[in-house]
Amino acid sequence: MMMRDLFAIVMLFGIYSLLSAAIFVTLDAVDVAFTEAAVGAGISTILVLSTLALTSSEEKPPQHKFFLPLLVVLITGTALVFGTLDMPDFADPNAPVHQHVAPRYIHDSFQETGLPNIVTSVLASYRGYDTMGEVVVIFTAGIAVSLLLTSVRHKRNEPGNLKDLGHHPIILYVSQLMIPLILLFALYVQFHGDFGPGGGFQAGVIFAAGFILYAMIIGIDKIRETFSSACLRWLAVTGVVLYISVGIVTLLLGGEFLNYNVIAEDPVEGQHWGIFLVELGVGITVTATMLGLFLTFSEVKRSQ
Amino acid sequence: MSTILELYNYWIFIFLMMIGFYIVIAQGNLIKKIVGLNIFQTSVFLLYISMGKVAGGTAPILIDADVTYSNPLPHVLILTAIVVGVATTSVAMALIIRIHKAYGTIEEHEIHEQDASL
Numbered sequence: 311m312m313m314r315d316l317f318a319i320v321m322l323f324g325i326y327s328l329l330s331a332a333i334f335v336t337l338d339a340v341d342v343a344f345t346e347a348a349v350g351a352g353i354s355t356i357l358v359l360s361t362l363a364l365t366s367s368e369e370k371p372p373q374h375k376f377f378l379p380l381l382v383v384l385i386t387g388t389a390l391v392f393g394t395l396d397m398p399d400f401a402d403p404n405a406p407v408h409q410h411v412a413p414r415y416i417h418d419s420f421q422e423t424g425l426p427n428i429v430t431s432v433l434a435s436y437r438g439y440d441t442m443g444e445v446v447v448i449f450t451a452g453i454a455v456s457l458l459l460t461s462v463r464h465k466r467n468e469p470g471n472l473k474d475l476g477h478h479p480i481i482l483y484v485s486q487l488m489i490p491l492i493l494l495f496a497l498y499v500q501f502h503g504d505f506g507p508g509g510g511f512q513a514g515v516i517f518a519a520g521f522i523l524y525a526m527i528i529g530i531d532k533i534r535e536t537f538s539s540a541c542l543r544w545l546a547v548t549g550v551v552l553y554i555s556v557g558i559v560t561l562l563l564g565g566e567f568l569n570y571n572v573i574a575e576d577p578v579e580g581q582h583w584g585i586f587l588v589e590l591g592v593g594i595t596v597t598a599t600m601l602g603l604f605l606t607f608s609e610v611k612r613s614q
Numbered sequence: 615m616s617t618i619l620e621l622y623n624y625w626i627f628i629f630l631m632m633i634g635f636y637i638v639i640a641q642g643n644l645i646k647k648i649v650g651l652n653i654f655q656t657s658v659f660l661l662y663i664s665m666g667k668v669a670g671g672t673a674p675i676l677i678d679a680d681v682t683y684s685n686p687l688p689h690v691l692i693l694t695a696i697v698v699g700v701a702t703t704s705v706a707m708a709l710i711i712r713i714h715k716a717y718g719t720i721e722e723h724e725i726h727e728q729d730a731s732l
Contacts, residue, residue, distance in 0.1 A: 316645050323649050330656050338673045338684035339663045345696045346659070354652070354700045361645065361707040365714040369643045370721050379640035387632040391625060399620035401669035403682070408668065412685045420676050428674040428686040429693065437690060444694040451701035458708040462715060506675065511697045596697060603704045610711060 314369045316362055324355040340507040341429045344499075348515040353600055356522060360607040411436075423581040425504045433509065434585040434592075438568040441588070442553055445595050449550050452599035456539070456606050463609045475527045485527045492520035500593050504582075510589040514596025521597075522604045530608055542602040549595025556587045623664040630657035642722040644710050648703060655699050662688040 313319055327350025334343035398405035415432055423431040433441055475481050500513030525533040557568040565572035570584025630653060637650025666688035674686035710720055717725050 316643070319646065319649060323652065326653070327656070330660065333660065334663055337663045337667045338671055339666065339689045339692070340673045340675070342659070342663060342689050342692050342696065345693050349696050349700045350656075354703055357700070357704050357707055358645065358648070361710055364711050365645070365720050369646065370719075370724075376640065379636055382639065383632045383636045386635065387628055390628045390631070394621050394624035394628070395618075397621060397624055400623040400664060401667045401671075402620075403668050403671075405665065407665050407688070408685050412687050415686055416674065416683050426676040428676065428683070429689050432686055432690045433693065440691075441694060444698050447698050448701045451698075451705050454705050455708040458705075458712055462711070507673070509693075511693060515697070599701065603701075607704075607707070607711075 314371075315367070316369055317359075317367045320355060320358045320362065323358070324351045327351045327354070341427075341509065341512070344507050344512045345515070348512055348519065352519050353515055353522075353604075356604060357607060360604070364607075364610055422578070423585065424578040425581075425585065427504055427506065427508075429507075430504050430509050430585065430589070431581075434588045435568075435570060435581055438557075438588060441592065442557070442568070445550055445553055445592055448599050449546050449595055452546055452602055455603055456543075459606050459610055463606070476529060481527055485523060489520050489524055492516060492523065496520060500589065503589060504585065510592030511596055514593045515600055517593070517597040518600035518604070521601050525605065525608070530605065534605070537601060537605070539602070539605075542598045542605070545598035546595050546602065549591040549593070549598065552591035552594065553588055556584055556591070560584070624661070627657045627661040627664070630654075630660065644713065644720040644722065647722075648706050648710070651706075652699070652703060655695075659692045659695065662692050 327346060331343040331347040331350065334340075334346055398407075415428055415436065419428050419431045419436075420426065423435055425431045496513045496516035499508035499516060500510060503509035503513065521533060521537070556570075560569050560572055561567055563572040568584070568588075570581045571577035573580035573583045634650045634652070634654030634657060637653065638647050641647055641650065666685035668682055668684045671682040671684040674683045674689065676683075713725065714720050717728055719725060719728075
């Protein structure tokens with residue numbers, strides 16, 4: 311809090327994210343840890359750093375008062391600690407949170423969806439409505455950012471503020487080795503997410519990270535030849551539409567919205583197809599939005 | 615006394631959440647405020663995930679052996695919340711860039727001064 315160098319703060323925040331991912335692993339939340347490591351330490355750090363490049367990376371001497379905020383924080387903290395006295399103990403198997411729907415997910419999800427990874431079956435099937443909402447939120451955020459920043463974007467072929475690193479031979483060769491492997495790993499995470507940790511969200515972020523690395527090393531213009539703004543917008547829409555259309559197909563086949571049992575003769579096979587398509591939609595939207603966010607940020611004209 | 619010590623996960627989360635809260639209300643720099651909000655957010659993630667932990671449990675990926683699994687439901691909620699969190703952070707960053715274009719600064723008190731002098 312005493313530090314003025316915002317760059318150092320952002321780097322420390324990236325480390326903090328990576329550490330919290332490690333805590334998630336020890337708390338058995340491998341899927342969450344995966345996401346946090348890819349998002350918190352990867353994409354989010356890059357986005358904040360691009361903002362620093364566009365604004366200022368030094369904080370001016372502060373003018374704030376310490377006393378009143380500290381008092382508010384202490385009172386709120388004490389009230390919250392008092393509230394925890396009624397909470398169940400840490401890792402208590404009889405806590406209310408384990409009593410409601412969780413036992414059903416753990417005992418029946420394999421018979422109903424045929425997937426060993428319970429997190430994936432809950433995410434894509436039992437709570438498919440939630441996930442659809444989240445995908446729409448990500449899509450909306452992508453639209454909001456491009457609306458906010460498109461008017462201050464520089465023209466094509468003008469030098470951007472991001473200098474590519476392609477003239478460093480070591481970075482260039484290592485990245486040429488790494489980028490195909492990153493993309494391959496993203497595909498593995500996408501399609502193996504039913505069986506191990508992974509799924510559309512993680513795969514989308516890793517995919518985008520691979521392309522962002524490419525853009526940083528080979529250059530923004532090269533990646534824009536493949537992914538123009540319009541192309542990324544279409545991809546983001548495709549993902550959302552794929553998700554919703556799976557729901558509409560289940561409606562037309564006589565089931566409820568996003569009830570995949572009706573897709574195939576065998577309910578378990580229907581679940582397989584439904585979850586596969588929905589996760590694919592999530593992956594496409596997340597990839598396109600994350601890559602679009604990075605490219606929009608790096609194409610903003612630097613202010614004087 | 616033993617029950618009070620068993621509640622330490624909540625206290626860690628409250629400590630982190632209050633750090634985030636303090637940064638949001640006490641710091642004038644907009645980027646620091648967003649970092650504070652993100653710390654606040656991670657503390658909520660930790661609360662959910664720690665509530666899903668079952669003693670002696672393992673990650674909720676089914677294997678043949680007879681084992682205890684941790685609760686998968688908080689994992690699902692937080693997994694999506696993390697990705698939504700980065701999306702909303704990016705909207706905040708875009709707003710900061712626009713504020714910097716309009717005011718030439720990302721310090722809260724300088725923005726207020728400019729607004730007052732209008």
